Amino acid sequence: MAVTLRDVARAAGVSAATASRALSTPDLVSPERRELVRRVARELGYRPNRAARELITGRSGYLCLVVPDLGNPYFAAVAKAVQARARSAGHAVVVADSEEDSLLEAELVAQLGAQADGVLLCSPRMSAADLAVVADDERPVLLVNREGAGLPSVVVDNRDGVRQAVRHLHALGHRRVAYAGGPADSWSDARRRDGLADLDVEVEVVDLGAHAPVFAGGVGAADLAVASGATAVLTYNDVMALGVLDRARSRGTRVPEDLSVVGFDDVPVATLVTPGLTTVAMPLARLGRTAVDLLLGARDATPAHTVLPVELVVRGSTAPPPPESR
Amino acid sequence: MAVTLRDVARAAGVSAATASRALSTPDLVSPERRELVRRVARELGYRPNRAARELITGRSGYLCLVVPDLGNPYFAAVAKAVQARARSAGHAVVVADSEEDSLLEAELVAQLGAQADGVLLCSPRMSAADLAVVADDERPVLLVNREGAGLPSVVVDNRDGVRQAVRHLHALGHRRVAYAGGPADSWSDARRRDGLADLDVEVEVVDLGAHAPVFAGGVGAADLAVASGATAVLTYNDVMALGVLDRARSRGTRVPEDLSVVGFDDVPVATLVTPGLTTVAMPLARLGRTAVDLLLGARDATPAHTVLPVELVVRGSTAPPPPESR
DNA sequence: TTGTATGCGTTATCAG
DNA sequence: CTGATAACGCATACAA
Numbered sequence: 001m002a003v004t005l006r007d008v009a010r011a012a013g014v015s016a017a018t019a020s021r022a023l024s025t026p027d028l029v030s031p032e033r034r035e036l037v038r039r040v041a042r043e044l045g046y047r048p049n050r051a052a053r054e055l056i057t058g059r060s061g062y063l064c065l066v067v068p069d070l071g072n073p074y075f076a077a078v079a080k081a082v083q084a085r086a087r088s089a090g091h092a093v094v095v096a097d098s099e100e101d102s103l104l105e106a107e108l109v110a111q112l113g114a115q116a117d118g119v120l121l122c123s124p125r126m127s128a129a130d131l132a133v134v135a136d137d138e139r140p141v142l143l144v145n146r147e148g149a150g151l152p153s154v155v156v157d158n159r160d161g162v163r164q165a166v167r168h169l170h171a172l173g174h175r176r177v178a179y180a181g182g183p184a185d186s187w188s189d190a191r192r193r194d195g196l197a198d199l200d201v202e203v204e205v206v207d208l209g210a211h212a213p214v215f216a217g218g219v220g221a222a223d224l225a226v227a228s229g230a231t232a233v234l235t236y237n238d239v240m241a242l243g244v245l246d247r248a249r250s251r252g253t254r255v256p257e258d259l260s261v262v263g264f265d266d267v268p269v270a271t272l273v274t275p276g277l278t279t280v281a282m283p284l285a286r287l288g289r290t291a292v293d294l295l296l297g298a299r300d301a302t303p304a305h306t307v308l309p310v311e312l313v314v315r316g317s318t319a320p321p322p323p324e325s326r
Numbered sequence: 327m328a329v330t331l332r333d334v335a336r337a338a339g340v341s342a343a344t345a346s347r348a349l350s351t352p353d354l355v356s357p358e359r360r361e362l363v364r365r366v367a368r369e370l371g372y373r374p375n376r377a378a379r380e381l382i383t384g385r386s387g388y389l390c391l392v393v394p395d396l397g398n399p400y401f402a403a404v405a406k407a408v409q410a411r412a413r414s415a416g417h418a419v420v421v422a423d424s425e426e427d428s429l430l431e432a433e434l435v436a437q438l439g440a441q442a443d444g445v446l447l448c449s450p451r452m453s454a455a456d457l458a459v460v461a462d463d464e465r466p467v468l469l470v471n472r473e474g475a476g477l478p479s480v481v482v483d484n485r486d487g488v489r490q491a492v493r494h495l496h497a498l499g500h501r502r503v504a505y506a507g508g509p510a511d512s513w514s515d516a517r518r519r520d521g522l523a524d525l526d527v528e529v530e531v532v533d534l535g536a537h538a539p540v541f542a543g544g545v546g547a548a549d550l551a552v553a554s555g556a557t558a559v560l561t562y563n564d565v566m567a568l569g570v571l572d573r574a575r576s577r578g579t580r581v582p583e584d585l586s587v588v589g590f591d592d593v594p595v596a597t598l599v600t601p602g603l604t605t606v607a608m609p610l611a612r613l614g615r616t617a618v619d620l621l622l623g624a625r626d627a628t629p630a631h632t633v634l635p636v637e638l639v640v641r642g643s644t645a646p647p648p649p650e651s652r
Numbered sequence: 653t654t655g656t657a658t659g660c661g662t663t664a665t666c667a668g
Numbered sequence: 669c670t671g672a673t674a675a676c677g678c679a680t681a682c683a684a
Contacts, residue, residue, distance in 0.1 A: 002464065004660095005663095016662080016672095017664090017672075018669085020662065024663075028670095029669070030669060033669090051376075053661080053662055055377045055378055055675090056676050070402050076402040079396055079421070083396065084423060087422070092420045093421060095419060095421040114328065272572070273598075331677065340654080342655090343654075343655060343679080344653085344655075347654090356653060377677080378678040381660045381661065381676090382680075384660085655683085656683080658681085659680095664673100665675100
């Protein structure tokens with residue numbers, strides 16, 4: 001058996017109540033006994049039993065993180081940061097992968113969330129209606145990188161991201177830019193389009209429609225982009241941008257000489273391709289940390305909707321448009 | 327408050343004990359009452375309190391997974407599979423990132439593992455001595471992709487992986503192959519070298535030494551590989567192979583015409599580069615699933631050390647060596 | 653087959 | 669400041 005609080009109390013010659021207080025609420029115990037108990041606890045290797053503690057306090061010490069796909073480096077980065085921040089706040093993190101299935105997602109939130117101190121929900125595609133169901137939960141729920149159902153949230157500034165990207169392209173001389181969008185039901189995609197509809201530079205935007213946010217989606221978008229006569233293409237995410245790069249190469253379109261490409265996310269592989277991908281970097285680690293802080297922190301005083309800044313990272317995939325396009 | 331077992335019992339007109347049995351050990355309850363209780367529980371949205379259950383059964387319903395870096399797609403893939411398999415076995419997964427720090431790793435196992443039903447430890451670099459400390463734990467610990475300290479483990483067949491790779495290169499005509507190794511303290515790397523020392527084809531192996539298992543490590547290894555006069559290079563992992571590809575391109579060495587490259591892992595990005603990377607595919611999902619099964623399954627009858635097969639995936643980065651090298 | 657009573661390890665309440 | 673005691677929600681030994 002593991003060593004329990006009673007063992008510590010007995011060894012220290014105090015009651016269980018005092019031992020508990022010495023460890024949990026040190027101020028309520030005399031200095032000598034406090035130190036004695038703490039020392040004995042350390043020597044015995046005492047570790048409080050979370051279950052027993054939860055039963056009485058109602059707090060489990062667990063946070064629940066629900067993501068659509070752990071294999072996606074984007075969510076993996078968020079998970080890593082969440083886990084690190086939670087640990088330093090004394091919490092463990094239960095991670096659940098919803099496999100892009102909003103039904104499973106709701107079930108996970110209900111099941112795992114019920115025993116957790118709070119839920120961080122990454123659910124870019126869930127409908128507002130489904131979100132409302134989740135919001136009824138007893139536990140606090142915080143949305144990561146989307147907003148909805150009146151739930152508190154942390155998001156990145158998608159609008160500003162596209163505006164930075166387009167401004168960069170405009171400065172290079174581009175006047176006709178294509179946007180290869182992500183899934184039509186994506187909350188982020190909608191915000192990106194908001195940004196495109198509200199630019200502060202004179203650029204014509206060609207909408208290439210919705211695409212699967214994967215490599216193949218970018219491959220398809222590449223042909224559309226070239227056919228559209230645009231000299232630059234902005235994609236919903238980096239993986240799509242890689243698809244554009246690949247297709248451009250195979251069809252003989254040079255990047256960036258003939259076509260500039262800008263991605264979104266700044267996933268690690270963006271630096272590993274040639275040319276390096278110009279992309280809008282998301283502060284994923286900060287997103288995760290902030291999410292934990294908001295969830296655990298003052299439930300009251302914190303702003304319900306936090307927006308984090310993004311930053312355009314310029315690499316080799318963008319350059320001035322070809323002369324004949326002017 | 328959440329609905330408790332007593333609420334269900336009251337609503338169904340039975341004792342709490344009967345309600346408990348109807349849900350946990352249905353065989354011990356008469357069919358009518360069993361159905362009644364189950365129906366009432368469903369209607370009321372009853373969810374058993376894990377903490378209360380743990381307190382009495384000693385089982386928490388949590389598994390603990392410790393990985394060195396969640397941001398590494400290799401471990402993310404394992405985590406995804408572990409999480410999925412655990413869920414279908416009624417377990418939640420607490421994920422902890424040890425940040426490649428074996429001290430933190432040991433602490434995490436002790437802290438989180440104490441309240442979990444078992445620990446899955448991905449710890450490729452931990453020393454045997456540190457491992458022994460962890461092995462003293464009360465909870466069962468299973469090692470993922472390494473062996474040591476007499477702990478049960480699931481690993482992939484690293485030896486066979488390099489042998490498949492070299493056999494493939496030999497068949498293409500290569501007779502001098504370089505190996506760009508990973509960290510010297512990596513368990514996997516040692517197994518790879520075992521494989522290289524015990525080949526079944528006539529190939530000269532050039533040892534390029536230990537490298538950081540990152541892109542830059544591959545960049546450095548590329549120059550060594552070319553200088554060594556080898557016509558093919560095998561790297562410790564795919565990310566290093568990408569570094570080789572990149573460096574080869576910038577120095578004018580054509581892949582695969584002048585130099586064949588083989589990676590290890592088959593991470594997703596291996597298909598996204600040009601040429602596609604020939605690599606030894608690890609069954610990461612299966613690794614995760616098997617790990618969960620072994621941890622939860624018969625603690626006695628299962629083999630302590632399970633080895634999963636790997637498979638060479640041939641893509642564009644390997645070809646016959648240049649004629650003049652013969 | 654069912655109900656009653658007990659205890660898991662901890663914290664909260666209350667009396668001292 | 670300290671100790672005895674109850675209570676959290678559930679599963680089980682035991683009695684019926």
